[in-house]
Amino acid sequence: MNKLKNFLMTSKNITHSGAFWNMVSGMTSAFQSVIMLIVISHVLGMDMRGIYLLGNTSSNLFLFIGKFGMRPYQVSDLKDEFSFRDYHMSRVISCAAMIMVSVVYTLYSAFTVGYSAFKTGVVIWMCMMRVAEAYEDVYYGDYQKKGRLDIGAKCMALRVISTIILFIVLVIVSRNLLFSVTISTIYTFAVMTLFLIMTRETLDTVNGKGKLIASKVVKLFLAVMPLFLANFFSSYIGSAPKYSIDRFMDDKGQAIYGYVTMPVFVVGLLSSFIFNPIMVKISRMWAEREKKQFIRLFLKQLFYVLVITVVCLIGAYAIGVPVMSLLYNTDLAPYKADILLIVVASGFMGLAGIFVNALTIMRHQKLVCSGYILCAAVAFILSDMIVRKHELRGAVLFYLALLTLLSLYYAIVFMIVYKKDDKTH
Numbered sequence: 001m002n003k004l005k006n007f008l009m010t011s012k013n014i015t016h017s018g019a020f021w022n023m024v025s026g027m028t029s030a031f032q033s034v035i036m037l038i039v040i041s042h043v044l045g046m047d048m049r050g051i052y053l054l055g056n057t058s059s060n061l062f063l064f065i066g067k068f069g070m071r072p073y074q075v076s077d078l079k080d081e082f083s084f085r086d087y088h089m090s091r092v093i094s095c096a097a098m099i100m101v102s103v104v105y106t107l108y109s110a111f112t113v114g115y116s117a118f119k120t121g122v123v124i125w126m127c128m129m130r131v132a133e134a135y136e137d138v139y140y141g142d143y144q145k146k147g148r149l150d151i152g153a154k155c156m157a158l159r160v161i162s163t164i165i166l167f168i169v170l171v172i173v174s175r176n177l178l179f180s181v182t183i184s185t186i187y188t189f190a191v192m193t194l195f196l197i198m199t200r201e202t203l204d205t206v207n208g209k210g211k212l213i214a215s216k217v218v219k220l221f222l223a224v225m226p227l228f229l230a231n232f233f234s235s236y237i238g239s240a241p242k243y244s245i246d247r248f249m250d251d252k253g254q255a256i257y258g259y260v261t262m263p264v265f266v267v268g269l270l271s272s273f274i275f276n277p278i279m280v281k282i283s284r285m286w287a288e289r290e291k292k293q294f295i296r297l298f299l300k301q302l303f304y305v306l307v308i309t310v311v312c313l314i315g316a317y318a319i320g321v322p323v324m325s326l327l328y329n330t331d332l333a334p335y336k337a338d339i340l341l342i343v344v345a346s347g348f349m350g351l352a353g354i355f356v357n358a359l360t361i362m363r364h365q366k367l368v369c370s371g372y373i374l375c376a377a378v379a380f381i382l383s384d385m386i387v388r389k390h391e392l393r394g395a396v397l398f399y400l401a402l403l404t405l406l407s408l409y410y411a412i413v414f415m416i417v418y419k420k421d422d423k424t425h
Contacts, residue, residue, distance in 0.1 A: 005198045008158075011150045018144075021153035028160040029133075034262055039168050040177065041329045046252045048177050049328075051119050053258035055126035055181070057242045058106065061235045062127050066091075066098035066134025069227030070220075072360045074141040076283040082220050084142050085212045090220050091138040095131055102127035113246065121178045129185040132159075132192045139196055155195040163188045226369035227360060233372035234352075237402050238264070240379035241395035244387035257392055259328045260338045261399070263316060264346045283361045295418070301354050309347030316343045338396045345396075348403035355410035364417055371409045375402050 011017035033056045040052050074087050103124055110120040133156075140152025163184055170180035238261075245254050285294040320339050325332045332339070352371075359368050379402055386394040 001198075008151055008154050008195065008199055014147065014150055018149035018153060021150050021157060025153040025157040025160070028157050028164070032160055032164055035164055036167055036171075037258070037262070038327050039171050041327070043171050043175060044177060046255055049258070050252060050254035051122050052126075052177060053254050054119075054242070054246055055123040056258075057239050058102065058123050059126045059130040061232070061239045062098050062102045062105075063130040063134055064228065064231040064235050065101055066095045066131055067137055067231070068094040068221070068224060069229075069231045070094075070224050071137055071141045072357060073224050073227060074138070075145050076361055077145070078283060078287060082216060086216050086220050087138050087142070089212060089217050091135060093217075093221075095135050098131055098134060099128070109246075118178055122181055125178070125181045125185050129163075129181070129188055132185075132188045136192050136196060139200055143199070151199055155199060159188060159191045159195065162191060226366045230356065230368040230372040233369075233376035234406075236376050237372070237379050237406070238399065240376075240383040241387055241399055244383045245392075245395060247384065248388045249391065253392065256330070256332075256335070257395060259324060259330060259332060260335050260392070260396065261342050262324070263312070263320070263339060264342050264349065264399075282358075286361050298354070298358055302351065305347065305350040305354060309343070309350065312346070313340065313343050316340055335392070338393060341396050341400050345400040345403045348400070348407040352403065352407040352410050355407070355414050358414060359410070359417065362417060364413075367413050367417065368410075371406055371413065374409065375406045378402065378405070 037049065037052060037056075040049050068090065070087060070090065074082075106115075106120055106123045106127070109115060109123075115123070136152075136156065136159075140149075140156065143149065143152040166187055167180055167184045170183055171177070174180060242254065242257065245257055282294060282297055285291075285297065316339055320343075321332050321336045324339070356368050379398075383395075383398065386398045390397075
């Protein structure tokens, strides 16, 4: 245990270690569902793949209730407007809300759509697994704010990697998805608790400073509410076609759509590797009115996203179909065009993410929220109609259109806000 604690707490070069382990934790978290799906695709049947993908969709959506969009706000709170006590209590409340909403919505779907008890159990337990990620995030945000991004990233990477390994073993041995997800969820909570006990006392983050005041917690919720709504509706935009498929197609259709859309996270993930380590730095630039340096660094991030998107598109065109077909044990040749469209969509998602982070730093969360609400409303109104009529291809094109609209909206909003700030300062 001492060796493990020493590994988590010690880094020869904190900055480089933070960037490296942030990349590792981000990749392991993003690829967790991909790796698990690959194993399920080779060990279990097509219906189990569809059930798993539906559970993954719900867990990703409700995760935003648990996190409530606080991490960027917490890390960029350089003037300590709120204490760690405030952030921690708000996270306890949001995680409790995540559990309640996950269970209620899944049970409602079970009765209205007609889930089996097995399918209902898988979805609920997959949602519970993500509660651990939502809770630990408030500690790792505090570590990052104190200049120790490396510690939280190491903890998260080790937790996710060990959970993946356990899940793989359980699926192969038991060949039972519900049992494997249940045990893996219990394990991930145990590891999360162990790592927090090891790290939080050393960084004096057990309770934070100052007395807990309920009104400040309420004020914090109100401050980050636009970010929560933005993140939640952002996830809903991606989930809407999947829920429509759940209503109008079968579990096999859900599985195929899940395979095709798996690359959507790639560009956003790689973009986060670039942006997350400089979050504090670029926040300080804006706070200290170093606008030339701020815009130069911001534009550099946008350029990186474009380069990453082009590289991923070339890779998807050249080897995407054979590699994905092999990984998922399914012939995806008929869906090559859909895969390429999804990679383009992921590029727009990456661009939107950079704009959202910048607007958050500039403290224009309400404008961030408005863009996602707009696109979510379009998704809510049109998704069922498009999927029912055009099925998988319609779902893919609709998703691309939504992300294109979103990124263009934020680009326009950013330019307006930046020019307006020039006039007022």
